[in-house]
Amino acid sequence: MDWAPAVPDGVDCPWTRNRLTRWWLVLPADAIGAALVAVLGSAGAHELDEIPTALARGAAAVVIAWACAWALLRGREHHLERPWPEGGAVVVVAWGAWTVMRALAGGGAGLASWAVMTGALLVAVLGGWRWLYGFAKAHDSLTPKPLQRRLDAQDQ
Template identity: 85%
Template sequence: MSERGAAAAGPVEGAPSSSAAGVGGRIDWSPAVPDGVDCPWTRGRLTRWWLVLPADAVGAVMVAVLGAAGAHELDAIPMALAQGAIAVVIAWVCAWALLRGREHHLERPWPEGGAIVAVAWGAWTVMRILAVGGAGLASWAVMTGVLLVAVLGGWRWLYGFAKAHESLIPKPIQRRLDAQDQSSSA
């Protein structure tokens, strides 16, 4: 495409006002996060601890408060907060220890996020049994498990969706790439 043709096509959204490919060049564009369809946001790096630690900590607080309110045990919120914090720390340590030496991304929903939810649920359940006993344990365990999946798993799914969406090719660039491929094959 000539410089005049590039200028006639108009600027690409988010691109500088100069021609996209230069004189007689081809447009070539790669997404900002090009790591495949399963997990495009990992970019060859390990866990984003600055994200995982506060998000899971806030999640544990939410589960503790909602769980205590759901069980009508508002006076047990401090104990539930302590148990939730300990359970999530145990889950982080277990997940990190299991994945140490391999690539680990604790912000992914599966398998790392699933392991964190499962270990946190197990640790929290054991602490609940030791503190309160077995009274109402089945309903408490189901409620806590559902809340952990919804909160600790939920933020991971939303984060993954947002980061994967960021890695898609913007529509104006995709239209120009398609037009370029059609003109080169004709």
């Protein structure tokens, strides 16, 4: 017995065909996500006076992540709004860049716990909006079978 889920997944994503990354969605969503991670991370580390610095580092990390993901995928289709692999690359590169910036600025004693916390927040926020967007677009792309039969009959 073989069964395939009704929700399109993986390579067959109808909402990504015939177009590249929706930059109008990715740029503001990731920028807001990085700002949210910066504020929550600073509050979690009890460093409220460091929020402006965290916002600047977060913005720089996300820009570096976009550039790296786009450069790696240039020449073939790129969909940075998909959770995997493009979204995963953005999250990993942003986390790495942000951690390196903090370490170079003297992150010191709490660097390991800060890196774990920031990584978890980045996965939840930057990965989370991509997953929810993909779920919503997959749901929108499904056409009920009776309606599809009527549409097919109408086309003939």
